[in-house]
Amino acid sequence: MSALPSYASTGQRAWYYGFRAICGMIFFFLIFPILIIVPLSFNAENFFTFTPEMLALDPAGYSLKHYEDFFTNPDWQQALRNSFAIAPVATLLATVLGTLAAIGLSQSHVPWRSAIMAVLISPMIVPLIISAAGMYFFYSRIGLQGTYLGVVLAHAALGTPFVIITVTATLVGFDRSLVRAAASLGANPVTTFFKVQMPLIVPGVVSGALFAFITSFDEVVVVLFLGSAGQKTLPWQMFTGLREQISPTILAVASLMVAISIALLTVLELLRRRSERLRGLTPS
C-alpha cells in the first residue's frame, strides 16, 4: 500500500488511485462541515448559505456583525460567563479527586480493584440522558436541582473517568524504584510525591484536566435538566438557539469554539510528546 511498485498492472494502478480518491472523499466528509462554518460566520446577511457577493469574494459580502452580536448580546455573554464559572471549578474537583484515586489504583495491591474501577468509570459509560434523568430525580430530592453547586458536582462526576484514565496511563510508565530511591534518601511520602512523582506524571494530569474541562464546557444534556436559568451555559444557549430560532450568531460562536478545539488539540499533542520524552521514549 505504501507505494505503487513499478510492475503494477493497470487494474492495480486504478485501484491504488481509486482507493485514495475514496479516502479523500471520506476525509472531506469529516472535515468539511467543521471548516465550512468559519467562512459562513462572516456572512453579511442573515443567511446560512453563501451569498453571490461572498462567492465573488466581494468584501461587502463579508462582515463581523455576527461576532459583534456575540460579544454584545447579554444572553450570550451571560452564557459565556456561566460556562467559565462552572467548568474550571468542576475541572479542579475532578482533577484532584481523580489524580489521587488513580495513584491509589496503580498501587500493586488494591482490594476489589476491578469493582472499584467499574464504579469510577461508570459516569463515562452510562448514556448522558440516563445520568441526567437520575441526577434530576435525585438532586431535586435533596434540593440541588437548579443550583450552581448541583451543576458543578454533576460535571465533576462526569469528568473524573477521563482524569483516571489519562493519569493511570501515565503511571503505567512510571518507575516505582524512583519512589523507593527518594525514600531511601530520606524524603517523606509527601515530599516524594511533590518532588519526584508529580513532575513525572504532570502531563497525564494536565491532559486529564483538559478532558475534564472540555467535558464540562461541552456538556449540554445534564445542564439542561439540572440547571435553572441562572446556570445557562454556552452549549445550552446554542442548543436553544438551534432548536427555536436559529440565528447566524451561532456560527460565530461555533467558529470560536473550533479555534478553541484546535488550541486544545495542539496542547495535548505537545503534552503527549513531552510525556514520551520524559519517559525516555522517542516521539513517533
Place this chain on the structure above:
Amino acid sequence: MTTTDTVSAAAPPADPPPQPQVLTTRDGTPLKVSLARALRREKMRALLLIAPLLLFIVLTFAAPIADMLFRSVENGIVANTLPKTVEALADWDETSGEAPGEPVFAALHADLLIAAEEKTHTRLGSRLNYESSGMSSLFRKTGRRADRMDDALPYKAQFIDIDDDWGDVATWQVLKRFSPELTSGYFLNAVDMQMTTDGVELKPENERIYLFLFARTLFLSLTIMACCLLLGYPIAYLLAALPARTSNLLMILVLLPFWTSLLVRTSAWKVLLQQQGVINDFLVWTGLVSDAGRLVMINNQTGTIIAMTHILLPFMILPLYSVMKTISPSYVRAAKSLGATDWTAFWRVYFPQTVPGIGAGSILVFILSIGYYITPELVGGTSGIFISNRIAYHISSSLNWGLAAALGVLLLAAVLLLFYVYDKIVGIDNVKLG
C-alpha cells in the same frame, strides 16, 4: 514496601530438639506477620487514596442512578393518598363484577376529604391517568364536591351521582391494582403492555409506541454503526499503511472533529442540510436537482444518520487504526508471494486480523449512538428521534417520571450488557483517548 525492618534469620538453634525455624524481623515479630502488616498498610493507603473519589461518585452519580431504579417501581402515592380506601378494598373481590360496597365508599369519602384539603388528590388523579385515561378528571371533579356530601345518606349513591365511573368495576379494578407500594406498571407501559384482570397483555394496536421506538432506536443505531464501519475501515487502513509522518498529519483530520464540540458539529449539519443550505444550493447550481425539488435532508431519519455518522466516525476509526497498526505487513506479502491475488490476500489474510478492531469500534459506536439525545433532538424531526428523546419528554413535558425512569432502566440495561461484551472483547482498561 516502605518498611525499614531488616530481615534476619532467627538465632541458630542452640538446643538439640530441632524446632521449625521461624523467620523474624529484627524486633522479633515473625516475618510472616510483619509482611502481612506491611501489605495491609499498603492496601489501606491505596484505599484511602481512592476513598474520596469513590465516595464522591457514589453520592453524586451512583445514588442518582439507584434513585432512578427505585422510581421506576415506586408507587406509594395511592396508599399514601387513600390509606383507608386501600385497606377497605383489600376485602373486595375484583373478579366479582360488581363495584365495592358502602364501607369502601365511606373510606373513600374520608380519604378524599383529607386529600382535597392537602390538594394531593389531583396528583393521584394524574398518576392513575397514566394507567387509565379519565382518572384525572374523575378525581378532580370528585375532590371538589367531597366536602359537600351528606353524611346521613349512603355515600355510594352520592359518588355515583357525581360521576357514573364510580359505579364502574373498571375504575375500582385500576385503583386496587395500583394500591401496592411497588408496581411493575411503569415497566409494562415501557414495553407497551398493560395489566388487566386477566393478567399481562399487549396494549391495543393503536396505543403501542415504545416497542416501535425501541425498534427504531435499534435500527438507526445499527445503520449508523454500519455507515461508520463502511467509512471508517478505508481510512483506518490508509492511516495504518502510510508512513508515520504522513499518517500523523492525516490523523489531525480525524482528531479535529473528535475534539470539536458536539453542538458545533450538529449546528454545522443543521446549516448544511437545510433546504436553503449549502448542499442544496450546490446541487441546484450543478443542475442535479431542480430549484423546486430541493432535497429534504433534515428533520428526518436521513438527517440523524448523516449527522451522527459524522459525529461517531472517529470512535470507529481510532480502535480500528490501533488494531491495524499492529498487523505486520509481512503476512500479506507472504500471501502474495504464495500466489494470492490482491483481493484474496486482503480477504483471507488481512481482514480476519482486523476483526477485533471491527468488533471494538462497532460496539463502541453502537453503545454511544443508542443513548444519544442532542443530535436526534436537533436534526431528527419526529421520524428520526430515539428512545432517549422520549425519556427527556417524559421528564420535562409530560412529567411522568416513573415511565421515564422505567425507559431509562431498560436503556441502561441494554448499554451495560453491551459494555460487558465490549469488556470481554477489548477490556475496559484498554480504552484510549486520542
